Amino acid sequence: FSSEKYAVKRKNFGILKSADVEYFKSVLSEDRVLTDESDVLPFNIDWIKNCRGQSKIVLKPKTTDEVSQILSYCNKNRLAVCPQGGNTGLVGGSVPVFDEIVINLVHMNKIISLDDISGALVCEAGCILENLDNYVRDHNLIMPLDLGAKGSCHIGGNISTNAGGLRLLRYGNLHGSVLGIEAVKADGTVVDCLRTLKKDNTGYHLKHLFIGSEGTLGVVTKVAIHCPALPKAVSLGFFGVENFENLLKLYKSAKSSLGEILSAFEMADNKSISLTVENCKLSNPIGDYPFYVLIETHGSDETHDSEKLNRFLSQEMESGLILDGTVTSEPAKIKNIWHIRESIAGAGLINGYVFKYDVSLPLRNYYDLVLTLRTRVGDRARVYGYGHVGDGNIHINVSASKYSKELYAILEPFIYEEVAKVGGSISAEHGVGFRKPQFIHYSKDKTALQLMRDLKQSMDPNGILNPYKVLPDVPDIEKD
Ligand code: FAD
CATH class of the missing domain: 3.30.70.2740 (Alpha-Beta Plaits)
Structure with a gap:
């Protein structure tokens, strides 16, 4: 258990009783209240199998109102909760530490609206990122973020972790693309900031409180997000590089040579690729090199964009910054190369x-x-x-x-x-x-940490939302 592994003490929260379970069953239908140990187990273990909680119950609300009723009850009874999306988080935030009640948003997966002129998508927080991307692609848009866990992470989880991913370089982070949020505070109050406007300077920008707060300030229930236009042309280059100094020079050159079409510049060292190719039984399309660079372009003219990338390849092979490489605009080949990059995160677990x-x-x-x-x-x-x-x-x-x-x-x-x-x-x-x-x-100084504590105290005075996460216990931060 995480609590033993990392020597954490349980805080003074209420202990789940059968009357509590009955209450939850009266709010949700019975099949959305899991109490059987084997049913609950997967919700207690994180993706890298490092953290394991001891929760006895998983609740799967379908509506904001249900989330509100659950939280209001838990707050009154001092029952701690752990909000959970796709459980792909990598820092143990998505699973309980002790017996916190897991609130899993998997059933809040409805798309509410899409404005294909402004690009504003409104949906529930439990929508899986890849499903949203497939949906908006049919309307010539893409999701502004993409990550290896897209097949299971939720948009609510992405927002709560302020996920970055593979194309942040081009489309920016979620503080820029999230237009609005609906969230439920610890006491059950529904905070409605679900606007779809690009500009709205009416007072404090409250949606940002929920972006990256990892379930400690509220449960995100609905999201409005700006989706950029689907690029008409996508090209990908996968290059071998001699050393890290050359890799940095290549990055500088890519920014000026590829300019506005550069959408990703990813690197991996030799060990990352060799271990991934070996463990996941993949094939590396180029030879064995000390470093690898993956460059992607998103543009509107295939001939122009791939010419630009090919010119960049020849220029940098001549300069010696690229030792060898391949450029492709074929969707299947692009997918295969991205697959190698995206598999690195999980490949080491096989060992x-x-x-x-x-x-x-x-x-x-x-x-x-x-x-x-x-x-x-x-x-x-x-x-x-x-x-x-x-x-x-x-x-x-x-x-x-x-x-x-x-x-x-x-x-x-x-x-x-x-x-x-x-x-x-x-x-x-x-x-x-x-x-x-x-x-x-x-990474955060004392004054910043104090402001974080003040916000937590104001929004969740009983500390029931994702305890043991994000904020350290007071004595720790007072250490010099
Ligand atoms: P969970 O793991 O379920 O939860 C994460 C945190 O958010 C927890 O603290 C949880 O309490 C909270 N939370 C979840 N949903 C809600 C909600 N509705 N309301 C309030 N709080 C909530 N991350 C990146 O940033 N960039 C990457 O490139 C990237 N690549 C990854 C690749 C792989 C293969 C894997 C496994 C993970 C990767 N991650 C990456 C990490 C992870 O996928 C992201 O953090 C993702 O955003 C988590 O979403 P989730 O739905 O799985 O959230």
């Missing part, structure tokens, strides 16, 4: 256990930590790095045959100290969740 770090670093220091960690970890585990270069966000994975306390102590807090030294962030996009509250001070 046993992966310690995952998702950090923002200044680009000049982007890869240094991987090298430092390799020396520090030695032959205890494989250390590899990949990520969204365009966003200064690297994912560092440390893959071992199993979880060990010794390796954990070698990695943490060392990694966070190193990140703080160069002014980086200890969480670029996965959030703080259960795994990082004790390290948040490396």
Whole structure:
């Protein structure tokens, strides 16, 4: 259990009684209240199988009103809850720590409206990202975000984690694309900020409170989001590069040569690709290189865009920045190359256990930590790095045959100290969740943390929403 593994003490919340279960059954239909241990188990375990909670009950509301009734009851009875979307989060935020009640939004999956002129999509929070993308594509639009977990993550989970993903470089983050939010506060109050306007400067921009707050300030129930136009032309380049210095030069050159059509610039080191290709039985379309770069363009003229990318390839092969590469506009080939990139996150799990770090670093220091960690970890585990270069966000994975306390102590807090030294962030996009509250001070100063506490106190005075997550206990932040 997470509580034992990370030595966390249960807070003074109510304990679920049979009368509570009866109440929930009266609000939801019986089949949407799970209490059987084997039914509840998958909702207690996170995607990387690092965190395991002890919840006895999963509630699956279908409407905002049901969420409101559940929260109002839980708040009155001091019952702690854990909001859950697709449970693909990577920092243990989506599963309970003790016996919190899981509120899973899977049944809130209706699309409410789509304005194909403005691009405003309104839907319920439990819609799966890939389903939304397929839906809006039929109307010549795309979702403004894309990530490896798209087949199971929910838009409400994406918003609650402020998910970044593969095309943030082009379409920006969710603080820019989310137009409005409906959320339920801890006491059951429904906060209606579900507007579809691009501009609305009427007072505080409250929707932003729910973007990235990881279920600690409210349960997101509906979402209005801006969908950009479906690009008429998509091209992809997959390149081999000699060293990280050349990779950075290539990034600079891609920005100026490809300009407005550049939609993704992703990197992976040799270990990331070789381990993924081997473990997932995939084939690498180019040879073996120290670094790999994946460049995607989204534009409106296929001939012009692929010519531009091919010209970039020839120019940079001549300059020596690209050692070898392939460029394609064929959807099947594009999918296969993206599949390699998207499989890296899960590939290491096949070897046993992966310690995952998702950090923002200044680009000049982007890869240094991987090298430092390799020396520090030695032959205890494989250390590899990949990520969204365009966003200064690297994912560092440390893959071992199993979880060990010794390796954990070698990695943490060392990694966070190193990140703080160069002014980086200890969480670029996965959030703080259960795994990082004790390290948040490396990226947030005391005054910022106090304001976070004040907001939490005002919106959830009993602390029932996702306890043990995001905010550290007070003594921790007072440490110098
Ligand atoms: P969950 O995992 O269920 O929950 C995540 C957090 O949000 C929890 O704290 C939970 O309490 C809260 N929450 C969920 N739904 C709600 C709601 N309706 N209201 C309030 N709180 C809620 N992340 C990225 O940012 N970029 C990536 O590129 C990326 N790639 C990934 C690739 C893979 C293969 C995997 C497994 C994960 C990846 N992730 C990535 C992490 C993860 O997919 C995202 O964090 C995603 O946004 C989580 O959505 P979810 O629905 O699964 O949320």
